[in-house]
Amino acid sequence: MKPLIFDEPAPLSPVPVLLFAKCPIPGRVKTRLAGVVGAQGAAELARALLLDSLERFGGDRGEQGDPLLLLGDRPDLETFLDEGGLGGAAERIATLAQYRPQGEGSLGARLLRAFRSAPLWVPGAQGAVAIGADAPHLDPGALRAAAMRVRDGASVLGPAEDGGYYLVGVSCDHPRLEALFPDTGWGGPGVLAHARAVLESPSQVQQGKEVGPSPVHAELQSLFDIDEEEDLTALADLLREGAQGRSEGTSSAMGIDPRLRLPACAAVIERILPSGRIRGAGAGEDPGGGGIPAPEPP
Secondary structure, X not given: OOOOOOOOOOOOOOOOEEEXXXXXXXXXXXXXHHXXXXXXXXXXXXXXXXXXXXXXXXXXXOOOOOOEEEEXXXXXXXXXXXXXXXXXXXXHHHHHOEEEEOOOOOHHHHHHXXXXXXXXXXXXXXXEEEEEOOOOOOXXXXXXXXXXXXXXXXXXXXXXXXXXXXXXXXXXXXXXXXXXXXXXXXXXXXXXXXXXXXXXXXXXXXXXXXXXXXXXXXXXXXXXXXXXXXXXXXXXXXXXXXXXXXXXXXXXXXXOOOOOOOHHHHHHHHHHOHHHOOOOOOOOOOOOOOOOOOOOOO
């Protein structure tokens, strides 16, 4: 009698997370907030948002070990860190993410290039998830769930409250990738509606031939991203609730972990937004060039 031979399960294909970020230079980032907190304060906030996003989403994310890629607007990591006042955090950032340049062109062109390049950057990748650096309060569990759906062939959107989206995940060979990431139309309230229309299209026609239905389209819970003064105040409220260990209020209503800790953001908000003071949430730590603050315990 021949012994039974069990095949090893096939390894899961990686789904890289593409973290898009601008170099946090005063006057070039968070310009809508600069009128409230000043250009320097806006740059400090952008730096803190990036640092907390790297800590929260970096490293191995679950058993799949899907990599985090930092896509910056400078040709290499050294330039990005030096110009952005992040040189002291270089070693820590290098342990959390791999750096790739976004390249030139519109946001749509850069997103399209990133999704098409993901299989070259991460061998075996068939899909990817892109996020911005202005929603560090996104639950890492939701990010893992999005990656799992993309791995299964679905497309995923994370709707933002301003009519855009804070997350998009699709296969790298999606037949409507160019339509999903156009050259124009970014920054307005119709960005999410456009993406939904593309992903919900029942069929695609290429060169006069139908190529089949769109993959399943799923959506995460709606979140705000940090662009306006009210967004910054809402983030301060979330961090205050997290510092107090409360499960009611803003965090509960939005499905966000009530123990949310973003120490770099908390320290900056403490300085630049007196009305949003956060007691016990990491204020007093330096999130700037001195490195990334150590993550709070869960």
